[in-house]
Amino acid sequence: MFAAALIVFRESLEASLIISIMAAATLGIASRGRWIAAGILAGLAGAALVASSMGLISDMASGVGQELFNAGILILAVGMLAWHNIWMSIHGREMAAQAKSTARAIHDGSRERSVIFMVVALAVLREGSETVLFLYGLATSSEDGLRNTVGGGLSGLAAGLLVGGLLYAGLLRIPLRWFFSITGVFVLLLAASMASQAARFLIQADLLPSLGAPLWDSSGLLSQTSAAGTLLHGLIGYEAQPAGMQIVFYVAVVLAITAGMRWVNSRGPVRNSAQPA
Amino acid sequence: MKRLLSIALLSFAATTAFAAADEFTLTIKDHAFEPKEITIPAGKKIKLLVVNKDATPAEFESKPLGREKVIAGNSTGTVNIGPLKPGRYPFVEEYHENDAAAQGTIVVK
Ligand SMILES: [Cu+2]
Numbered sequence: 001m002f003a004a005a006l007i008v009f010r011e012s013l014e015a016s017l018i019i020s021i022m023a024a025a026t027l028g029i030a031s032r033g034r035w036i037a038a039g040i041l042a043g044l045a046g047a048a049l050v051a052s053s054m055g056l057i058s059d060m061a062s063g064v065g066q067e068l069f070n071a072g073i074l075i076l077a078v079g080m081l082a083w084h085n086i087w088m089s090i091h092g093r094e095m096a097a098q099a100k101s102t103a104r105a106i107h108d109g110s111r112e113r114s115v116i117f118m119v120v121a122l123a124v125l126r127e128g129s130e131t132v133l134f135l136y137g138l139a140t141s142s143e144d145g146l147r148n149t150v151g152g153g154l155s156g157l158a159a160g161l162l163v164g165g166l167l168y169a170g171l172l173r174i175p176l177r178w179f180f181s182i183t184g185v186f187v188l189l190l191a192a193s194m195a196s197q198a199a200r201f202l203i204q205a206d207l208l209p210s211l212g213a214p215l216w217d218s219s220g221l222l223s224q225t226s227a228a229g230t231l232l233h234g235l236i237g238y239e240a241q242p243a244g245m246q247i248v249f250y251v252a253v254v255l256a257i258t259a260g261m262r263w264v265n266s267r268g269p270v271r272n273s274a275q276p277a
Numbered sequence: 278m279k280r281l282l283s284i285a286l287l288s289f290a291a292t293t294a295f296a297a298a299d300e301f302t303l304t305i306k307d308h309a310f311e312p313k314e315i316t317i318p319a320g321k322k323i324k325l326l327v328v329n330k331d332a333t334p335a336e337f338e339s340k341p342l343g344r345e346k347v348i349a350g351n352s353t354g355t356v357n358i359g360p361l362k363p364g365r366y367p368f369v370e371e372y373h374e375n376d377a378a379a380q381g382t383i384v385v386k
Contacts, residue, residue: 003373054347055352058348058354063355066347130336133336134372136333200343203357204346204357206322210343213360214343219340219341242343
């Protein structure tokens with residue numbers, strides 16, 4: 001029961017933090033709630049599909065199919081987040097300058113909605129597939145049976161969603177003046193953290209060198225399995241024992257997205273954008 | 278081409294002392310690891326074959342090694358490890374990580 005709650009909590013926390021940050025970062029977009037919900041449903045359906053074909057996926061690409069699949073999902077999400085942030089660096093300023101209601105009117109892009117949908121779906125797919133497998137294994141193997149598994153799973157899920165909800169509520173309290181800069185930083189660090197996880201899977205697939213494994217060990221200072229460590233892992237990608245290549249990916253994504261944001265900004269603010277991006 | 282090359286390399290490796298990657302086997306049965314401790318050489322890449330003899334899926338996970346891999350029921354997963362510095366690197370079967378039987382260590386010497 002406790003094991004079920006803990007594992008589902010950990011996995012749903014990661015997805016829930018990503019969803020909360022996306023929900024905050026896309027404040028003002030019409031019907032974003034519906035797109036988030038659609039993303040969650042699509043992610044869950046995908047997770048069930050992935051879980052049921054995990055053996056097949058693993059055997060692909062000379063046994064490293066699972067690693068490539070995970071890395072692929074993460075890199076796709078990094079791309080979507082990068083695009084979102086660079087785009088928001090123009091529109092966020094306009095939105096911050098105006099009331100939230102006006103922002104809603106100018107900020108109605110269908111592309112941005114597909115970013116919300118994709119990022120949410122990918123996060124749920126990635127975190128959900130392991131959870132589905134775990135629950136399936138536990139429900140069929142443990143003497144405690146299905147009832148305890150479901151009870152533990154649900155309380156873990158509730159706890160994960162609660163932390164995500166608290167983060168969202170906290171983000172909403174940021175004054176509008178700072179709001180889009182701060183959510184932008186969250187999205188940036190989320191993208192970097194996903195890139196670092198993708199690097200870890202590519203190292204595991206033996207496609208990249210580790211460049212120091214681990215590069216440092218701060219588990220004595222802050223264990224990754226502690227509550228704070230788990231939260232920091234979900235938020236900014238904290239790892240107590242990272243490989244050097246993960247740091248390279250992390251820093252590269254931070255620099256690339258920042259450069260992209262600077263670049264679109266230097267082209268001047270888009271006043272009345274002809275194409276609603 | 279790459280596959281051809283690796284087949285050629287593998288057959289070459291098989292006939293000489295130049296082994297591409299040493300293989301070590303870890304078995305999971307009734308959610309317990311066997312053996313609980315595996316010693317591998319420092320500074321070398323190795324392949325860890327994780328054989329899951331249970332009908333349910335298992336997840337090999339090690340934060341110190343930076344590895345996580347789901348292994349379907351009754352199948353074998355390969356986890357690439359190393360090169361590593363000497364030391365002890367614990368791992369768990371994540372779905373039963375609180376059971377002592379589902380915890381093990383890679384010792385690098
Ligand atoms: Cu996870």
